[in-house]
Amino acid sequence: MKxxxxxxxxxxxxxxxxxxxxxxxxxxxLADGQRRWAKISMRERLKAIERFYxxxxxxxxxxxxxxxSEMGKPLNQAKGEVQGARSRISWFLEHxxxxxxxxxxEQEAGNGQMIRWDPLGVVGNISAWNYPYLVGVNVFIPAxxxxxxxxxxxxxxxxxxxxxxxxxxxxxxxxRNVFQMxxxxxxxxxxxxxxPLDGYFFTGSxxxxxxxxxxxxxxxxxxxxELGGKDPLYVSADNKNIAAVAQAAAEGAFYNAGQSxxxxxxIYVHHSLYExxxxxxxxxxxxxxxxxxxxxxxFIGPLARKAQVEFLQKQVGDAVIKGAExxxxxxxxxxxxxxxxxxxLGDVTHSMEIxxxxxxxxxxxxQAVKDDAEAIELMQDTxxxxxxAVYADQWKSAxxxxxxxxxxxxxxxxxxxxxxxxxxxxxxxxxIGTTLSYLxxxxxxxxxxxxxxxxxx
Ligand code: NAD
Numbered sequence: 013m014k015x016x017x018x019x020x021x022x023x024x025x026x027x028x029x030x031x032x033x034x035x036x037x038x039x040x041x042l043a044d045g046q047r048r049w050a051k052i053s054m055r056e057r058l059k060a061i062e063r064f065y066x067x068x069x070x071x072x073x074x075x076x077x078x079x080x081s082e083m084g085k086p087l088n089q090a091k092g093e094v095q096g097a098r099s100r101i102s103w104f105l106e107h108x109x110x111x112x113x114x115x116x117x118e119q120e121a122g123n124g125q126m127i128r129w130d131p132l133g134v135v136g137n138i139s140a141w142n143y144p145y146l147v148g149v150n151v152f153i154p155a156x157x158x159x160x161x162x163x164x165x166x167x168x169x170x171x172x173x174x175x176x177x178x179x180x181x182x183x184x185x186x187x188r189n190v191f192q193m194x195x196x197x198x199x200x201x202x203x204x205x206x207x208p209l210d211g212y213f214f215t216g217s218x219x220x221x222x223x224x225x226x227x228x229x230x231x232x233x234x235x236x237x238e239l240g241g242k243d244p245l246y247v248s249a250d251n252k253n254i255a256a257v258a259q260a261a262a263e264g265a266f267y268n269a270g271q272s273x274x275x276x277x278x279i280y281v282h283h284s285l286y287e288x289x290x291x292x293x294x295x296x297x298x299x300x301x302x303x304x305x306x307x308x309x310x311f312i313g314p315l316a317r318k319a320q321v322e323f324l325q326k327q328v329g330d331a332v333i334k335g336a337e338x339x340x341x342x343x344x345x346x347x348x349x350x351x352x353x354x355x356x357l358g359d360v361t362h363s364m365e366i367x368x369x370x371x372x373x374x375x376x377x378x379q380a381v382k383d384d385a386e387a388i389e390l391m392q393d394t395x396x397x398x399x400x401a402v403y404a405d406q407w408k409s410a411x412x413x414x415x416x417x418x419x420x421x422x423x424x425x426x427x428x429x430x431x432x433x434x435x436x437x438x439x440x441x442x443x444i445g446t447t448l449s450y451l452x453x454x455x456x457x458x459x460x461x462x463x464x465x466x467x468x469x
Contacts, residue, residue, distance in 0.1 A: 013026065013027050013028075013029050013168060013171065013195070013196065013197070014026055015027065015082055015171060015172060016082075017081050017082065017084075018082075018083065018084040018313075018314040018315060018316055018317070018318070018349060018350045019084055019304060019305050019306075019313060019314045019348075019349045019350075020348055020349060021348050021349060021350075024081055024082065025082075025172060027171055027172075027175075027195055028195065029195055029196040029197075029199070029200060030194050030195045030196050030200055030203075031203075032199075032203040032206065035163075035194050035200060035203040035204060035207070036203070036207065038163060038192045038194060039134060039163065039207045039208075039209070041188075041189045041192065042134045042161040042162070042163055042189060042190070042192055043133070043134050043161070044189055045161045045187055045188075045189025045190040046131070046133055046134050046159075046160060046161035046190065048187075048189075049156075049159060049160075049161055049187065049190045050131050050159040050160075052159075054109050054112070054157070057156060057157050057159070058105060058108075058109065058157065059185065060156075060181075060184050060185035060186050061101060061104070061105060061153060061156065061157060061184070061186075062105055063183075063184035063185055064101070064180055064181055064184035064186070065098055065101045065102065065105065067180045067183060067184055068094055068097065068098050068101075068145075068180065069094075069095075069098060071176075071180070072091055072094045072095070073091070074176075075090075075094050075145075075173070075176055076090035076091040076093075076094055077090075077306075078172050078173055078176055079093070079094075079144065079145075079170070079173050080305045080306055080313070081172075081306075082169065082170060082171070082172050082173065083141050083142075083144075083169050083170055083173075083316040084269070084305050084313040084314040084315065084316050084349075084350070085268055085269075085305060085313060085316075086305045086307075086310045086311060086312070086313045087305060087306050087307070087308065087310070088308060088310075089267070089268055093143055093145050093146055094145055096145070096146055097145035097146050097148070097149045099432070100146065100149050100150065100153070100432045100448070101149055101153055103432035103433065104149075104153045104154055104157060104432070104453070107433075107450070107453070108154060108157040108158075108453050109157075111129075111450040111453040111454060112129045112157065112158055112453060112454070112457060113129075114126055114127070114128050114129075115127040115128075115129075121467065122465070122466065122467065123464070123465070124462065124463075124464030124465075124468055125461070125462065125463060125464070126461075126462040126464065127459050127460070127461060127462070128459070128460045128462060129158065129454060129457035129458070129459060129460075130159075130457060130458050130459075130460050131158050131159030131160045131456070131457060131458075132155075132158075132160050132210040132211040132233070132234060132456060132457065132458060133160060133161075133209075133210030133211070134160065134161050134162075134163060134209050134210050135151075135155050135160045135161075135162055135163070135209060135210060135211040135212070135213060135456065136162075136163045136165070136204045136207070136209040136211070136212045136213065137151045137152055137155070137162055137163070137164045137165065137213045137214075138165045138201050138204060138212070138213070138214045138215070138216065138224070139151070139164070139165065139166050139167055139170075139174075139214075139215050139216070140167050140170075140215045140216045140273075141166070141167035141168075141169035141170040141316055142268065142271045142272060142273070142316070142372075143268070143272070144166055144167070144170035144173045144174065144177075145173070145177070146430075147215040147238065148164070148166070148174075148177060150215075150238075150436065150447035150448055150452065151213045151215070151447060151456075152164055152181075152191065154447075154452060154453045154455070154456050155213070155456040156186060156190065156191065157453070157456075158453070158456040158457040159457075160210075160211075160456055161189065161190045161191065161192075162190070162191050162192075163192055163194055163204060163207075163209065164177070164178070164191065164192070164193045164194065165193070165194040165195075165196070165200055165201055165204060166193065167197075167216070168196065168197035169316050169317060171195060174193050174195070175193065175195075177193070178191065178192070178193040201220075201224075205224065205227045205228065208231065209231075209233065210233055210234075211233050211234040211235070211236075211456070212224065212228050212233065212234070212235045212236070213236045213445075213447075213455075214235075214236065214237050214238065215238040215239075215273075216238075216239065217239065217240055217370075218239045218240050218370075218396075218441050218442075221237040221239045221443070224237075225237060225444070234445070234455070234458075235444075235445075236443075236444060236445030236446075236447075236455060237438070237443040237444045237445060238273070238436070238438060238443045238445075238447065239273075239398075239438055239441060239442050239443045240273055240370040240372065240396065240398070240441075240442065241273055241274060241277065241370065241396045241397070241398030241399060241438065241442045242277045242278060242368065242369065242370050242394045242396045243274055243275065243276055243277050243278075243396075243398055243399045243400060243401070243419075243427075243428075244276075244277070244278050244279070244280060244390070244391040244394075244400050244401070245261055245264065245276045245278070245279050245280070245400075245401040245402075245403070245427055246279075246280045246281075246381075246387045246391060246400075246401070246402045246403070246413065247261070247279070247280070247281040247282060247285055247289055247403045248282055248384060248387070248402060248403065248404040248409050248410070248413075249282040249284050249285065250404040250405050250406055250409040251285060251403055251404060251405055252405055254285055254288045254289055254292055255292045257289065257292075257403045258289055258292035258293040258295075258296055259292070259296050260403070260425075260426070260427065261276055261279060261293060261403070261427065262293055262296040262297050262300075263296075263428070264276040264401070264427035264428035265277075265279075265374070265376045266297065266300060266311075266312060266354050266374050266376075267428060269312050269313060269314075269315055269352070269373060269374045270354075270371065270372065270373045270374040270375065270376075271315065271316065271372055271373065272428060273398060274398055274399045274421070274427075274428050274429070274430070275372075275428055276376065276401065276427050276428060277370065277371055277376070278360075278366070278367050278376065278377055278379070279293075279376060279377070279378045279379070280378075280379050280380075280381045280386075280387045280390055280391065281378060281379070281380055281381070282380075282381060282383070282384075282387070283380045283381065283382055286378075286380040289378070290339060290356075290358055290378050293356060293378065294339050294340045294356055297340050297341075297354050297356055298340060300312050300354060302345070302351065302353065302354070312354060312374060313351075314349040314350040314351045314352075315350045315351070315352055315373060316350070317350065318350050320350070320352075320372065320373055321350050321351075321352055323373070324352050324355075324371060324373045324374075324375050326365075327364075327365050327366045327369070327371055327375060328341075328355055328357065328366070328375060330364055330365050330366070331357050331360055331364040331365070331366045331377065332357075334361070334363055334364050335359055335361070336357040336358065336359050336360045336364060336366070336377065337357065337358045337359045338355065338356075338357060339356040339357065339358045339378075340354065340355060340356040341353045341354055341355030341356060341374075341375070342355075352373055352374055352375070353374070354374040354375070355374065355375040355376070356375075356376055356378065357375070357376070357377045357378070358377075358378055360377035360378065360379050361379065362390065362393055364377065367379065368393070368394065370396070384409075384412075384413060387413065388413055388416055391413075391417065392416070392417070392418065395440050395441040396438070396440060396441050396442045397417075397418045397419045397420060397438055397439030397440040397441070397442045398419055398420060398421065398438045398439075398442035398443070399419050399420070399421040399422065399423060399427070399428075400414070400417040400419045400421075400422050400423070401422070401423035401424075401426070401427040402414055402422075402423070402424055402425075403424075403425055404424070404425070407424065410424045410425075411424075418439055418440065419438075419439060419442070420435070420436070420437035420438050420439050420442065420443075420446075421434070421436070421437075430448065431448075432448050432449070433448075433449055434448060434449050435447075435448060435449040435451045435452060436448040436449070436452065437451075
């Protein structure tokens with residue numbers, strides 16, 4: 013498999029893809045390793061993860077450079093991602109043990125009721141490229157701490173990063189028969205689906221997610237999905253500092269070139285503020301430095317995948333034919349690389365794909381609404397359910413709207429963010445199951461109910 017730098021379109025490396033036979037033998041090794049790993053104390057497991065946490069910091073610059081070279085994320089954002097992953101790991105290091113400890117429900121003499129959290133076994137993690145560290149640690153850190161072994165398949169667009177993660181985990185003391193990376197794209201993922209793994213944890217597109225969910229169904233094992241979104245942001249009439257709101261919204265839409273699952277994907281603005289907001293939003297967008305992702309001051313690098321350039325052009329074309337106005341982004345990038353200039357569209361409606369289908373790139377539509385009721389109706393006009401944001405000066409303006417959202421996460425005066433103590437989950441077509449928080453620790457364990465009839469101490 014050729015690894016291409018999306019900024020230069022040059023081949024930077026070639027790696028060997030794992031065949032189904034190799035992947036089968038990796039599973040055999042991991043099944044053996046898991047039985048031993050489950051018997052190792054939580055303290056030992058925590059120690060290894062703590063060393064991984066330190067290694068990420070020591071090698072931050074090298075790791076960020078690799079990530080930038082293979083998927084185009086600006087270097088500063090790549091460093092930010094490594095540090096973001098460390099802060100999640102730190103949360104797991106502090107909290108995982110208590111959420112996986114034996115839980116007494118009744119503890120009277122002769123009558124004990126207890127829940128014990130058993131590992132699942134060998135779990136498969138099929139992952140995405142847009143935040144390989146963040147979406148990776150959401151899964152493999154709690155999975156390892158809970159006593160599972162992990163077959164990890166990073167996206168083919170984050171292969172070199174996946175190899176680094178594997179190397180550092182082994183260096184940190186996670187045994188080779190407890191964590192193994194599988195190299196490859198769709199075919200390697202398919203080979204994992206053919207194996208009798210004890211749980212499947214997927215991060216990626218809705219289309220692949222639905223396919224995997226159906227394939228895994230017959231196995232009757234946990235199958236968790238973190239999928240895409242079409243996340244709305246609403247600017248209500250209750251906003252005085254419109255410049256600050258526009259600045260936050262533009263960053264939420266265009267950070268990582270819009271390639272975030274919880275990126276702001278569509279914006280609704282109360283009609284009284286529409287003009288002021290779009291003007292400030294466009295002005296902010298035009299300040300973003302686009303170019304070489306290795307340059308310190310670049311905010312927008314190339315897209316990770318060539319095909320996405322055409323996909324975004326089609327969404328913009330569809331909107332323009334149906335009456336949208338291009339407010340920013342008409343000019344095209346002429347140099348090499350999969351660049352797409354941040355594009356802002358006004359006068360959009362829900363007849364346009366840009367307002368209904370995930371874009372996953374630096375394009376955004378802004379629509380005026382007459383009141384909160386119309387905003388709610390349009391925000392809900394989707395099959396996705398990842399996040400929704402409301403900007404309003406007062407909580408009492410935002411809360412009734414957020415309460416009605418059918419999404420796993422809602423934001424008041426912020427957007428495009430996660431916190432490790434809170435559950436990360438999508439509803440409807442955005443996913444099934446939870447990572448992060450105590451719920452996301454227990455996603456990698458199964459409860460066993462103990463009924464104790466006798467004296468146990
Ligand atoms: P993708 O669905 O194309 O690929 C994801 C993974 O699935 C890759 O590792 C790929 O090799 C593998 N794969 C592809 N076809 C397969 C098959 N038939 N069988 C088994 N495995 C297969 O998604 P992507 O482009 O890597 O990621 C972008 C998507 O991920 C976006 O939709 C984004 O919103 C979503 N995402 C969601 C979250 C979240 O937390 N909800 C986080 C990051 C990304």
